[in-house]
Amino acid sequence: xxxxxxxxxxxxxxxxxxxxxxxxxxxxxxxxxxxxxxxxxxxxxxxxxxxxxxxxxxxxxxxxxxxxxxxxxxxxxxxxxxxxxxxxxxxxxxxxxxxxxxxxxxxxxxxxxxxxxxxxxxxxxxxxxxxxxxxxxxxxxxxxxxxxxxxxxxxxxxxxxxxxxxxxxxxxxxxxxxxxxxxxxxxxxxxxxxxxxxxxxxxxxxxxxxxxxxxxxxxxxxxxxxxxxxxxxxxxxxxxxxxxxx
Numbered sequence: 001x002x003x004x005x006x007x008x009x010x011x012x013x014x015x016x017x018x019x020x021x022x023x024x025x026x027x028x029x030x031x032x033x034x035x036x037x038x039x040x041x042x043x044x045x046x047x048x049x050x051x052x053x054x055x056x057x058x059x060x061x062x063x064x065x066x067x068x069x070x071x072x073x074x075x076x077x078x079x080x081x082x083x084x085x086x087x088x089x090x091x092x093x094x095x096x097x098x099x100x101x102x103x104x105x106x107x108x109x110x111x112x113x114x115x116x117x118x119x120x121x122x123x124x125x126x127x128x129x130x131x132x133x134x135x136x137x138x139x140x141x142x143x144x145x146x147x148x149x150x151x152x153x154x155x156x157x158x159x160x161x162x163x164x165x166x167x168x169x170x171x172x173x174x175x176x177x178x179x180x181x182x183x184x185x186x187x188x189x190x191x192x193x194x195x196x197x198x199x200x201x202x203x204x205x206x207x208x209x210x211x212x213x214x215x216x217x218x219x220x221x222x223x224x225x226x227x228x229x230x231x232x233x234x235x236x237x238x239x240x241x242x243x244x245x246x
Contacts (some may be wrong), residue, residue: 006241008039009049009063011099011120013071014092034221035069035117041224041231042238051098057105065113065212065241066106068099068120070219073182079131087135087181096123103127113240115233116215118180121205124215128188133201136181140199145178152179157203157218163194164206165214168236169229176203176218176230183217191215212240 016027029050039046075091076083116124137143147153155178159166184202195204207213220230
């Protein structure tokens with residue numbers, strides 16, 4: 001008897017959010033291969049979920065788990081932020097709308113295991129009633145979350161002992177790839193902060209009342225191939241998805 005591998009839906013960037021160097025098409029829905037690789041290493045089957053889908057409810061029967069990937073800024077309108085803040089970067093109305101609709105379904109009609117990464121953690125917090133720091137350097141001039149050019153950097157993160165995340169990662173001190181300029185300010189009531197950076201920024205949250213609703217601000221997919229603690233996040237997602245699917 002063969003057992004179906006868990007199917008994991010990965011939210012992609014919105015139409016044309018990232019430009020692809022080709023002379024054949026103007027717009028693309030894109031997803032970094034690192035996400036797909038991490039899901040496959042964990043024994044899952046990765047499928048891509050492009051924003052703009054008017055029938056997101058039809059995704060749910062087709063997947064066993066979901067990843068909300070990183071990407072562009074959440075629009076400030078969704079959390080009463082400052083729309084004139086010059087440090088707000090690219091946003092995607094298409095992606096905001098689709099992900100908020102999917103989150104509403106996940107909270108009301110489904111308990112599918114879900115992993116939220118970077119922007120994913122931010123849209124989760126906003127959708128559940130929290131808000132964001134719009135630009136970390138405004139709080140901490142010595143920004144440790146990006147390098148001087150605004151790209152990737154490495155940073156340590158402390159994970160709360162006793163949290164689901166600590167159990168999944170099998171560690172309370174982890175080394176992470178980080179590249180974000182926004183972060184959770186006021187945390188949504190349904191979520192619990194379970195990890196912090198040295199400057200106090202919230203680096204992970206989870207829903208204590210959900211079997212697997214885990215969100216991290218860093219990018220575990222970037223080092224999962226060589227760092228077992230980061231791959232553990234994807235392994236745990238696939239394991240939870242397999243269990244939930246029966």
